[in-house]
Amino acid sequence: MVENKNAMQRFSPVGENALLVTFDDALTHEAHGRVRTLDERLKVAPLAGVIEWIPAFASLVVLFDPLQIQWNEVENWINDCLDSPTSLAHRRVNRVEILVHYGGEDGPDLAFVAGFHGLTPAQVIEKHAEPIYQVGMMGFMPGFAYLLGLDPALATPRLDTPRTHIPAGSVGIAGQQTGVYPLASPGGWQLIGRTDQGLFDPRREPYFRLAPGDEVRFVPAKRSRLG
Amino acid sequence: MTLYIQEAALMMTVQDGGRFGYQRYGMPESGPMDGWAFQAANRLVGNDPGAACVEVGFSSAEISLERRCLLALCGAGYSLSVNGRPLPLWMSFLGKPGDHIRMDKIPGGNWAYLAAAGGIQSEVWMGSRSAYPAAGLGRKLAQGDRLPLGEPCAQTGRFSGRSFPTAALPPYSLEPVIRVIPGPHLAWFTSESWDSYCQGAYFVSTQSDRMGYRLTGPTLAHHTGADLVSQGMVQGEIQVPGDGQPIVMMPDHPTTGGYACIATVIKADLPRLAQVEPGRGSVRFKPVNLDAAHAAWVEVNEKITSAIPFEEDAWLGL
Numbered sequence: 374m375v376e377n378k379n380a381m382q383r384f385s386p387v388g389e390n391a392l393l394v395t396f397d398d399a400l401t402h403e404a405h406g407r408v409r410t411l412d413e414r415l416k417v418a419p420l421a422g423v424i425e426w427i428p429a430f431a432s433l434v435v436l437f438d439p440l441q442i443q444w445n446e447v448e449n450w451i452n453d454c455l456d457s458p459t460s461l462a463h464r465r466v467n468r469v470e471i472l473v474h475y476g477g478e479d480g481p482d483l484a485f486v487a488g489f490h491g492l493t494p495a496q497v498i499e500k501h502a503e504p505i506y507q508v509g510m511m512g513f514m515p516g517f518a519y520l521l522g523l524d525p526a527l528a529t530p531r532l533d534t535p536r537t538h539i540p541a542g543s544v545g546i547a548g549q550q551t552g553v554y555p556l557a558s559p560g561g562w563q564l565i566g567r568t569d570q571g572l573f574d575p576r577r578e579p580y581f582r583l584a585p586g587d588e589v590r591f592v593p594a595k596r597s598r599l600g
Numbered sequence: 601m602t603l604y605i606q607e608a609a610l611m612m613t614v615q616d617g618g619r620f621g622y623q624r625y626g627m628p629e630s631g632p633m634d635g636w637a638f639q640a641a642n643r644l645v646g647n648d649p650g651a652a653c654v655e656v657g658f659s660s661a662e663i664s665l666e667r668r669c670l671l672a673l674c675g676a677g678y679s680l681s682v683n684g685r686p687l688p689l690w691m692s693f694l695g696k697p698g699d700h701i702r703m704d705k706i707p708g709g710n711w712a713y714l715a716a717a718g719g720i721q722s723e724v725w726m727g728s729r730s731a732y733p734a735a736g737l738g739r740k741l742a743q744g745d746r747l748p749l750g751e752p753c754a755q756t757g758r759f760s761g762r763s764f765p766t767a768a769l770p771p772y773s774l775e776p777v778i779r780v781i782p783g784p785h786l787a788w789f790t791s792e793s794w795d796s797y798c799q800g801a802y803f804v805s806t807q808s809d810r811m812g813y814r815l816t817g818p819t820l821a822h823h824t825g826a827d828l829v830s831q832g833m834v835q836g837e838i839q840v841p842g843d844g845q846p847i848v849m850m851p852d853h854p855t856t857g858g859y860a861c862i863a864t865v866i867k868a869d870l871p872r873l874a875q876v877e878p879g880r881g882s883v884r885f886k887p888v889n890l891d892a893a894h895a896a897w898v899e900v901n902e903k904i905t906s907a908i909p910f911e912e913d914a915w916l917g918l
Binding site: 519 | 726866
């Protein structure tokens, strides 16, 4: 590991074709902001030999072709982007509204989540639809966004026994996280609702409705059930 | 104009060089488990080195031909016969309509690549023909499937009967020593763990697939816990969950994850790891530095490219 002179980030190799930049070992607002800034700067200053990069909560990993470009060149590129005085103020944040049918068959765990916190289902919906979330990272499955900004009053442990089938579009809570399943899959999240609006379609561009850094709001659909 | 699947292997998909640019959205790169054999097969039939092949894994398969085409099968753990007549792997051969290409599973590996001149022209999903059935991008091949083929290069006849040179074959082994680059979370582990990691033998578990190879061996203990703030993951990365048993990320791995990474397999050795048989083979790990890893990768690429140079001029004048 190489400590940067500003001691603000750490560079480490992950194999000979990937460089990991870690801003913090904890998920801090500051570290995540730096990931977002770096992600945007890398986009506007592409470097030949870099294949892609994966921004995460407090780190970013750059994948490159080691036959085209050396590790230290990639590190210099990242350092240049970190030091770049370019303002990102002009950047337009993509805001996405997701219509959610809360409760009923769409959200079989709404009542449990409400009971767990001593709230009514209506209060859970209100607290869940209130914040503007930010896509902190994607992963787990294509199109799955880990959203930052869940009201701590809604943090709920995962199911003791994961479900074998969760329908696509399900909106769930797991610990401090909330998110939407883009594809049907097994899973252990507490399901409070479901959206009909697809998040991932490999047949049509844009393939993904959400991207890292996007802002997301959940809008309760009229047919949400409180029972 | 097709290959017809008479019998599908347990794991049998179309794979090309991989799907790039979507890992930030959670879409893995996919591509071949054994990129060395994959590239060799394509080169032997005069294809672009990243053209789509049939990846055959873990059990026997049979394909019949509906047209004349130049083929090659490369990999480990398979024997090849055409209409019952044995043929060597790592050699191009001309197939006729009605020929039955049989790929029988034998010990010594897991994966083989059937390349056809012109490449498999299956559906392109997000810039790649690599199947990723977990997200509905293509699916596992099944009996009765037909795969379209592209136009072969003009001079396929000239390429028939070529063998991949012995000196350029991957050094497969049932118990390979796999080179790794330590870190980035080495500090999460006790020093005793690092010693056992470098000295112990790790068996490849039968719970291994295109997502990851689960290894069983000496337990690797973390200082304070296995979990960290989730971050991007790469192929070859070795994650160690709380049970202390490592998992190596393979082409269909999740793009982000939250376990500590003790080391990463160097690119040159990924094909050899992929061919270690679950339930039979074991690996030992040897730490190397970045320079050694880079030199090994350059060497592998030179071996492959000089063995069968890709002849772009063969495509001219079509």
